Amino acid sequence: MSDSTTSRVSLTLGSTIESVDTVEQTAQEFAERAGFDEDTIPNIAMAVREAAVNAVIHGNTYDPNKQITASFETNSDSLVVRITDQGSGLDPNAVPDPLAPENILRGSGRGIFLIKAFMDEVHFRQLHPGTELTLIKHRAPAQPPA
């Protein structure tokens, strides 16, 4: 049985900053349609933006011959966003902790941290080549009738 509330969009985009903006805007629209509150929507959009930034900069290193994909799906339980790149792969365990005192004044390295801070689940998968990030935000459970 299909879920009438499910909607999906998949985008294939070049490795550019404009693509990052497109992915962010699409995330914002999906989060709004999914009914997240006004504080959560920009956080979702930011997390997805950071994932797209990683894909374009660190994954594909702006290579015009490589693409990123972004798929968005809302269902009755959650918003699921998957971002892939065609880079050499990302080891999330190798990313320095941006909150560590020795890293606190670094000018970069906070993207993964913000993604994890704003989403309920974040999964990394190696694609050989490339990386897939899956970002999940659960919808708040419906309030029982009074």
Next chain:
Amino acid sequence: MSMKVATRQVDGVTILDLSGRITLGEGSVTLRDAVHDVLAKGSKKILLNLDEISYIDSSGIGELVSGFTSVRNAGGELKLLNLTKKVHDLLQITKLYTVFDIWDNEASAISAYK
């Protein structure tokens, strides 16, 4: 919407009134250039007014940090003024809130420069 910078001087402090988005690309570069321009002109007391910054991403946060260290390394002080709730929350969760000297009153911020 890209970021815009308006510069003014008050009691020896250079105030950069920023508006728009500080994000990867144009916004971050604009902020970097603005801070470096002020330093190049010899002013080492810089106050970033973030009152009209609608959005900032990790690149923008990184640029604030880089600006802070650049000014400090030049023997100056960079302070932040009028954080929106969003920017405030981001600096809190990234533990940068205690790194920056943050003010919500322009006159008080100016008085705080040594």
